[in-house]
Every structure is written in structure tokens, then in C-alpha cells.
Amino acid sequence: MSAAAHTDHGHHHKESFITKYIFSQDHKMIGKQFLVTAIFMAVVAVILSVLFRIQLAWPGESNSVLSFFLGDTWAPEGILDRGMYLGLVTIHGTIMVFFVLTGGLSGTFSNLLIPLQCGARDMASGLLNMISYWMFFLSSILMLYSLFLETGPANAGWTIYPPLSVYEEAIPGSGSGMTVWLLSMTIFVASSLLGSLNYIVTIINLRTKGMKMTRLPLTIWAFFVTAVLGVLSFPVLVSAVVLMLMDRTLGTSFYVNDTIIAGEVLEQSGGSPILFEHLFWFLGHPEVYIVLLPALGLTSEIVATNARKPIFGYRAMIGSILAIGFLSFIVWGHHMFISGMNPFLGGVFVFTTLLIAIPSAIKVFNYITTLWKGNIKYTPAMLFSIGLVSSFITGGVTGIILADSALDIVVHDTYFVVAHFHVVMGLSAIFGMFAGVYHWFPKMYGKMMNAKLGMVHFWLTLVSAYGVFFPMHFVGIGGAPRRYYDYSVYEGFDSNQYEMIMDLNVVISIFAIIGALAQLIFLFNFFYSTFKGQKAPQNPWKGNSLEWTTPVEHIHGNWPGEIPEVHRWPYDYSKPGAAEDYIPQTVPLGPDEEEH
Amino acid sequence: MGMKFVVLVVIVLAVIAIAQIMRVYELSSKIRGNKEEDIDLRVNNINASLMLIFLIILFGSFFWMLAIYGNGTLPEPASVLGEKIHWLFNINWIIVIAIFLLCNGLLFIFAWKYSYHPDRKAHWFPHDNKLEMIWTVVPAAVLAVIIILGLMTWNEVTGKPSDDAIVVELYAKQFDWTARYSGDDNKLGYADYKLVGTAEDKNTGTTYNNPFGLITDNSVHWRILGLNNEITEIEKNLRMESNDSVAYSQAKLNKMNAKVEKLERIRERVLDMFGMFNDSIDAFAKDDFVTKELFMVKDQEYFFVLRSQDVLHSAYFPHFRAQMNCVPGQRTSLKITPKYTTAEFREKIGNPEFNYILMCNKICGVSHSNMKMAVIVGTQDEFEAWKVGPLSTPAINDSIIAPIDDIDKERMPWPEPAHHGDHDDSDHEADDHAIEGDDHTEGH
């Protein structure tokens, strides 16, 4: 690599192992660090979910898997402890939402792709970027550490509603477990803010010549709006957390009011748990789009590339992303229809929430139209992208029911909600993440992943994902509350209900176990290919966007010479008149060629 | 431990074995000149066919589950509003299923149909304003219908109860429910969490219990007595320490002192409550009775006022399609008009063992999933018999009179109570009562 080529960027070139692999400031390396950390966290979160799924399907039965992982402390005689059940659920949800699908997804792909697809030598600030990763790492360690506390991890649910999360006497996990949880999340938010600011600044300032905003790949648009959402909403979570810390330690009463805990009349008076719900969901709802938008961005790119067809309605897609981003800030109350909030306000939130369905529907129809008369190549990335569109549809439609306050009364906090958010947010984002890994693995590691294994991985994952979450809707409308250790309440009251819940829970858990095992194929493929995979060509998928013009070997500054200039949008696939079925963005427009 | 070790060894061996198989596979494809990024038409077509097969299985299993479970598996709704919600649910369910089938159908059919062929070129179709207009306007119109129908039902569900609705309080705490019936006056007695507790009259040995913190002149007196007792008890121990008859650690001492101060502050706040109420208000509480079982009369409207003692709970009546959170320090409410007695409903669903149930549906602690109450729907006559039966007890026992003259009601000299004769500061209490009071005119 030539030093002269990127003196403008002022990188130092002598690299030790430490600066290259550990305290790296290179966006590509940081992206990979995020990815590997997130994969590790995902493995933990999946194991946790399998553990509590075992309890749900075979409640109270001794199980050696439970004793293997949890030992005598939390699974005496192989039977899961009630408090630990809630702890597993809580930490599973927290890790999945924040560490895997926020830190992991944005951290990996925003870092990798923003400079490469915008045509920048690196992020605006390599140093902040590095700090962002290390804070993420630290917060991950803390969150995992909380699993080993003597009183158990936080177990008031990932939504940590007070007063339950405030008083140790109310639930054991609200002691040191909650303290560590709050600490970890605060560090996590700081990491996320540093990352987001960097992404925003880079996208605005460091685009190469000719890269107008309207020539950006949809990935970048999605990352951009995601970062803006993060910057505007995460600080609210920190405020909420700080107030909670004060309620916990200083005896203030922001969220607590007139409570008697463990027989003791407390003085704290005048606060409101509902205030916390507002603050939490002011972050919480944008958060689901923080999780979802990057996945949608990645698939937009992958679908166009592999259908060999421009993404349909590029401008409408950008408009939808912006509309979703804006609306996501004014819908949080749909989590609170029956919280005691004024019903009129509830009605307003019904309206705003259902509005969001419009840009979402536009996106779905645009994806489908992109496939229409395409020439589809089934790489594992493309398979997962189609899986994403399917789960986005299936999860999106149930949102219509939940957004309708009168219907939410019936299904609120039941497994119907669990099914809904897993499908629309969990599956979509995970599928998007898998798609991204398969598609950009050659860019990250200079190697190819094994496609056949990827296909097996996809089909097993898709089938077990639907196998888990499809029946879960019926369990939910059948009246099964979430965060229940078992459903013995129904015994002696409604035995039909009890039987149906138990039957379906067994089916769900079996699919969950199959699905979890299927991920071993991915893990194997990933790590094997990192070291032994076939060497990647420069542009394996015949893509148009800029990252495929960089050399396979990673270099600081990304392009050995000048940064290429951009002349067109990235979706000139199968353009009439062109010889090849793709025209990279760096190719100048022909004499009388129109820009799409 | 041995077990764990064996498992680990097996896993490691399995990984090594798979890695070897992969090696062989890679070598053979290298010899054949296959590259990962190349599209193998045969494999591509297999994936395309799988798209169609998956679609068929997905829809097939969906219809199969619909056939078994319909739009859920709960029996039909057993309340008036429940039926309206159910009707709305059915309409939405149909719309939702239609969209689900349409979009997934198109997606997988296109995915199957337009599989790659090297001789074909994809159709250049970057945008079409008319199409995009259609799929903006059509969803918007459908959503408008959904919103209007939804809000109409919502207003009905959350609107005022009728004048002859019976008021019942559901009192939630870790991990049980209590129902407090408002008695003949249909007015719930006021309550305040600071009054919850027991007190013993040391002279006579009588104890008085006020588990729901109901307010009467008598109960306030008892509470002061109880607090006085608690304070005296700790102070006695503190004096023993200063006499050297016992030894406490400094931390323990600090804790005890803090406790005394806290109890004194609470006592001041309770003392403020004297004079804020009068006999006619006291009377609201006197006919209230509580039970650990909820009995409702068929076709009678009930207005439930929900309270929580400790953390969030949620009153969830699956069979009536009703749910509302219970928020500490705040009153929330919900309405139910049961349509079938338990006996009728048993017959309807063909399950002679069936009972209605109230569960908790907001995570509230380790035993959250055990928090429930039996619900019975019967006739007016059955209710009259049940109400005087063994399960119901008076909410407050004011035949046990506090020894008023013996109770030390002296206020703390310092800090100067901020609200002497100044009623602004007692707003908070006053509010509570206005809401809880009689009338359910307050919207919730």
C-alpha cells in the first residue's frame, strides 16, 4: 500500500499487533470487532432462551441441560428457579435488543459500509470510533457479569418498570443485578452515541465527489436515519436511568408513589411509575426502528444486487425511511394503552401508530415489485433477505391489531405481543444481519463463506423461526400472559386453556431447540471461512456500489490511489443498452444515457 | 463435573470432524473449479422451488391452525364489552389475514418464478408513480376504516359507566387480589396507604387491623397508636443501648435512629389527616366488605377501581376480554358487565369444571404467575347469600374503638409542619379522595 496515496488522511503506518487488532482505529477492523462481540452475545442470548423454553414446555420437570448450565444455585435438582426464570428472560431480551441488534447490527455494518459506500478513507473520527467499540465491549462484559451475581441478574423484565425495579425487597434481581444492569446500559448508550455521531458526521461530510445524497445506497440512508434516531432517543433513556438510580439510592420519588414494600410503609410519595413508562418508551419505540432500519437497508442493497434489478421506487424508499424515522417518535404511547394513561391520549397514539403502517406497506410492496421479473440469484444473503421481507410482513400485520387500543386490551402483555415483536423486529433484524454477514463477508475477511452451508442454515432457520413464533400468536390470543413461569394458574379454572397452552408450548420449544442448533452451522461456517475459506474475488456478487472497488486486502484509507468519483446511483442493474447486467457507480454516464 | 467434561470433549471432536469434512468438500470443489460466488443453476432452482414449497407449507399450517384454533382459543367472550371487542377483533383479523396472504403469497411466488437464468435479463423497472400512488392510498384508506372502528370501540370501553354500575375495588399486592365491595351506599370508603398496618392497645390487648388503609376517625387514631408503639419500642432499645444493657453496632444504631425519624415523619403526615374528614365521609367505609373471591351478578354492570399496594400489577380477565394496570399511588378503572353465569358458561363450552379467573398480567415479582383470584358470576339471589357467607368480612372493623384519650397526639416540635391551617399542601391527599370518593364520574 502506498503511503503517499492517503497522506491527506494522516494515518500513522507502523502498526503493532495491538494497534491493528485490538485498539484499532480502522473502521473495517472496528466493524469486525463489533460483529464478533455481537455473535458471542447472541450465542449467550440464544442459550438463555433455550433454557427458559425448556421450563415453559416441561414445567417443573428436572432437566439435565438446566443443571448443566445453571448448577445447583439456579436449578436445584434440575428445576429452574422462579426468580432465575425471570432473570433469563430479562437478560435474553436485553442482550438481543441492545447488544446484538443495536450494537451488533449498526456497529458492524455502519462501521464497515459507511466509509466504503460513501467513498471515505475512514470514519470522521477513528478515535471516537475506537472508544465507542471499547465502551460497547465493557458494557457487554458487565451485562454478562450480572448473570453471575449472588442475588441473580436484573429480573424485572427488559423494560425495568418501577417500582419493581427499584426495590430489592420486591424482587431479588432489583438489588445488585439492577445496579449492574443500569451501569451497563449507561455505558452502552454512551458507546452508541459516540458511534451514531460519527456515522452522521461521516455521511454528511465525507462523501466522495459525485456522491450526492440521491446517489447513496439505501444502506447508507438507513444507517443515517438510524443514527439520528439513536442520537435523539438514547439520551432520554439515560435521563430515565439516572432518575431511577436516584429513586433507588437517594430516596427521591420520581417514579414511586405511596408504596408499601415487604410490609414497610415507605415515605416516597408523589412520583409516578407511568412517568418512567413514557420516558422508557420514548426511547423504546424508536429503538425498534433502530434495530429494524439497518436490516431493511442491508436487504435493499442485497435484493437489488441479487435480483439483478434496480430497487423499485428508490425515492419512495428514502421517503419511507424518513417517514418511519419521524413517526417513530410520536407513537410510544401504544405501549401504554392500559397503563392508566388518559384514554383520549391513547386514541391519539392509535392514530399515529397506524400511520406508520403506510410507509411500512410502501416498503414491502417495493421489495415485492423489485423481485417481479427479476433474475434472482439465490446466494445465502438473498435467501435471508427474502426471509426478512416475509417476517416483516407477518410481524407487521399483527402490529395493526396491537395498535388498535381496544384490541390491545385483550392481547397486551400476552404471548401475542411476544410473537409480534419477535417476528417483526427480532426475526427481521436477525435475518437482515445474517444477510449482511453472508453478503459482505468477502469484504470483511477477504474470504468466501460456504454457500451450501449457508443455504441449509437459512432453510432450517426460516422453518424453525416460523415454527417458534407462529404458534406463539395463538398461545397469546388464547390468554397466556408473558413473563409467566408456568401456566398452572389455569388449572382448576379453564382446563381447555391450560391444555392448549401446554401443547403449543411443547411445539414451540422443540422448534426453538432445532433453531438454536441450526445456528451452529452458521457459527461453524463463519469461523471456518474466516481462516480457511476460499479467497474472495474483488467483486464477488457483481455489485455496483463503491465498496466493491476497493482491494480485497484491507488497507488503511481503503483505496490505494485516489478515491473514485461517482457518476450514477448504485442500482443500474440490467439497464437497457448496457452489455453487462450491472454498471458500477464509478462508470461515467454514456453520451445520451439518462440517470435512472 | 465429569458429565460436563464428556460433553465438552464430544463437542470438540464433533467440530473437528466437521472441519475435516469441510476440507474434503472444499478440496473437491477446488479440483472441479467451483467457486462459492458462482451460481450453480441446479442449486439455484432448488432454492426457488423451496420458496414455493415453503409458501405452501406456511399457508397450509396457517389454515390448519386457524381450523383448530380459529381466531384464538379462548371461549367466546362472556361480557357485553367483550363481545364488542371480539367483533372488532374479527374484522381486524380478517383484514390482517388478507394482507398476510396477499403479501407473502406475492413474495414467495415471485421468488419462485423469477429464478436466475443466464439467458434472461431482468426487466428494467426503477419506478412507477401510479403504482406507488395506489399502494399508498389503498393502505391509507383501509387504515382509516380500522382507526375509526377502533376508536369507536375504545371510547365505549373507556367511557363512563352507567349510573347503576356497582363499584368494587380490586386491591392488588404481591401476590394476591382482594375485592372490596362498596356496600349498600355504593360508595367506597377513602383510603390512604399510610394507614395500612396493625395496632395493639397495650392496656387491653386488643389489636386492630387495617390492611387496606381505609380512613375513618377511628382508623386514624389506631394508626397513630400503632406508630407510637413502634417508635416507643425502638426508643426503648436505644435507651437500653445507652444504659449499656445491650450493644449495637454503629450501623445498626444509625439505622434505628433513622427509622425513628422516618416513623415520626409519617406520624406527622397521619396527624394531618385529622379534621380533613367528617362523619358522613367516614360512613363510606363502614359498610364496605372484602373478599378473596370476586362475585358478580349476571347482566349487572360493575365499575372496578384498581389499586396497588406495592408494584405495578394488571387486572386481566381473559374470559371477559378486560384488562387494566394497577398503579401504586393512583386509581385506575375498568368496566365489566358479565353476560353468562358460571353455570351457564360451563354448559356453553361443555366444561363442567370451568371457572372464570382474574390473573395478574404485569410482571410483579417472583410469584407473578401465581397471582390470581377466582371469579364467580351468579344471580342476584346467589349474590345475597354469598355476601353474608363466610368468605366476606367487613373491610374495616370500627366496633373496635381506639382508646382515643390515651393516644399521644402531640406533634413534633421540629421541623415546623409546613401545612398548619394551610390546605394547599394537602392537595395530594385531597386529590386521592376526590377520585376514590363516590362517584365514578372521573374518567380513567
Ligand code: HEM
Ligand atoms: C432463539 C430464538 C428466540 C426465542 C426462542 C425467543 C423466545 C423468547 C421468549 C419465549 C420470551 C419470553 C417472553 C416473555 O415471557 O415475556 C422472549 C423474550 C424476549 N425476547 Fe426472545 N426469543 C428469541 C430470539 C429473540 C430475538 C432475535 C430478539 C430480538 C429482538 C428477542 C428479543 C426478546 C425480547 C425483547 C424479549 C422480552 C424480554 C422481557 O420480557 O423482558 N428474542 N424471547
Ligand SMILES: [Cu+2]
Ligand atoms: Cu412501539
Ligand SMILES: [Cu+2]
Ligand atoms: Cu401481580
